[in-house]
Amino acid sequence: MKPITLFFFALASNAVPGQTAKSSDLTIRTATGTFTGLVDPKFPQILQWRSIPFAKPPVASRRWLPPQKLSSNSSEHRHSTKFPPSCPQHVSAIESFWNLPLTKGNLIYNGAQNDTSGFVGEATSEDCLHLAIWRPTSEPPEGGFPVAFFMTGGGFVMGGVDLPWQNPESWVERSQSHIVVSVNYRVGIFGFPNARGLLAGQQNLGILDQRAALEWVHENIAAFGGNPGRITQWGRSSGAMSADIHAHAWHKDPIAQAYYLESGTAIGISSSLSVDDATFSNFTFVARHVGCDVPCGSDCDNEDGMAELDCMRQVSMIQISNFIGQYGDRGKIPVLTFSLVVDDRVHFSDYKAQAEAGKIAHRPTMLSMTANEFSSLVPWPPANLTKGPNQAEVDAVTIPFAACAPLNSTTYRNRLGPNAPVFRFQYAAEFPNLNVYNWLGAYHNAETSLIFGTYGLLDHIANTTEFQVEVSHSMQDHILTFFKDP
Secondary structure, three states, rough: EOOOOOOOOOOOOOOOOOOOOOOOHEEEEOOOOOOOEEEEOOOOOOEEEEEEOOOOOOHHHHHHOOOOOOOOOOOEEEEEEOOOOOOOOOOOOOOOOOOOOOHHHHOOOOOOOOOOOOOOOOOOOOOOOOEEEEEEEOOOOOOEEEEEEEEEEOOOOOOOOHHHHHHHHHHHHOOOOOOEEEEEOOOOHHHOOOOOOOOOOOHHHHHHHHHHHHHHHHHHHHHHHHEEEEEEEEEEEEHHHHHHHHHHOOOOOOOOEEEEEOOOOOOHHHHHHEEOOOOHHHHHHHHHHHHOOOOOOOOOOHHEEEEHHHOOOOOHHHHHHHHHHHHHOOOOOOOOOOOOOOOOOOOOOOHHHHHHOOOOOOOOOEEEEEHHHHHOOOOOOOOOOOOOOOOOHHHHHHHHHHHHHHHHHHHHHHHOOOOOOOEEEOOOOOOOOOOOHHHHHOOOOOOOOHHHHOOHOOOOOOOOOHHHHHHHHHHHOOOOOOHHOO
C-alpha cells in the first residue's frame, strides 16, 4: 500500500488560466445527438452540459428493464442547460441530521417542496437517465483532459446529479485541467426491484444504469475534450460501493483506468445494504397494496411474476413511491428494503473469493474514509442534540466500515501486482460550518464539500475559515494528481 500524506496547506497551482468561452464551444455533436450547453456567469471559465440522456427513458413497458441504448440520431439537437430530474425517491417526513441542518447541500433540489414532506420528490421522474458534464474553457492537453466519472451516494434510495454539495463547478474552474461527469441512476424499488418476473441479471438495474452511462462517456467524451483512456470511476458512499462492484463485475472490461472509493467498498460493506429476500416478498407486498394482487400459490412461477410486473407497470410512479416511503416513515413491519440483490453476476455473495481468484479489475485504486463515519448514521438524537449518540455505538459500526473493510480491500488489491497500486487516506478535519454539533467529528460525507469546493453552502451555520480553503485546495490537488496519473 502506498500512503498519501495530505499536507494541509495550499499547493501552488499549475493550472492554465481559463479562456473566454466561444459559443461554438458549447455545441457538441455526439453519437446520440447534438447538445448545446451553457456558461454560468458565476463560473465563466467552465462549460457545462447539465442534462444529456445516456439511455432510453425507463418508462411504461421499459420500467424494470435494463437500460436500453439510444439509437444514433446525430440530427437531434437538445439544449442541455437545466439539470435533469432525479430518479424517483421519497422525501422522508422523519426529521434527521440529513434533512434539517444539512438540507442546503445534501438534498436534491425540490423547488417549493418541504424537505420533510413525506411524499415523492417533486423534482423526480422515471425519465431520469441523464448525466452532466463540466469541462474547463482552456485547451485540452494532447489526448484530452482526464475524466472523473462520479456516482452519487444515498444508500441506493436517494441522490442525483442536482445535489449541491456534489457540484464540481468551482473545482473545475480552479483546476482548468480535468472534466467531471456526474450521473443519475435508478434507486429504490425502481432501481433494485427484486421482482419475481425479472431474470437474475436484471435485478440490479441501478448498477446497470451506471455501466450504461460509463459506456456512453467512453464513446463520446472525446467530443467534449476528454480522454476516454483516462477515466477514473469515482463514487461516494453507495456510489463508492458501486464503483467497487463494477471493478469486480466487469473486471475483464472495466473501461475505467482507475478507481476512487470515497467511504465505501464492495468487500465487507455492500453486504450490509444487500436484500435477503429469496421469495421476492417485498415487491409482492407493495404490489398487493397498490392494486396488483396477482394470485400466486406455493408454486409461484415466472408466469405469475410476469403478470405481477405487467400490472405494476400500469401503476403510477407517484403511487408506488408514496406507498413505500410513507409505509417506512410509519415504522411498519415488515420492513421494506429495495437495494442491492445478490445475483453473482453483477453483485456477488463473496467478494473475498472473487478477489482471491483475481476476478477484480487490475487498476490503481484510491480509498478514503472519515475518522468518525457513523456519527451521522446511527439513530439521530433529536431529544438531546448537545449530548449526541452513544460514541460506543458509533465506534461499533465505524471500525468495521472505515477500518476493516478498506484494509481488507487493500490487502486483496495489493496481490494484483505493480500495475494496481493502492492508495489510502483518512479525513479527520472539523470545521465550524460543517460540524453543526460538536459530537459529530469527521462524519460520513463531511469531506465531500471540501473535495468539490462547495463548503460555502453552509456559511449560514458558520463562516468558512481560511484554513478550510487551504485544506480543500490541498485535497483537490492530491486527488487530481491521482486522476491525471494514478
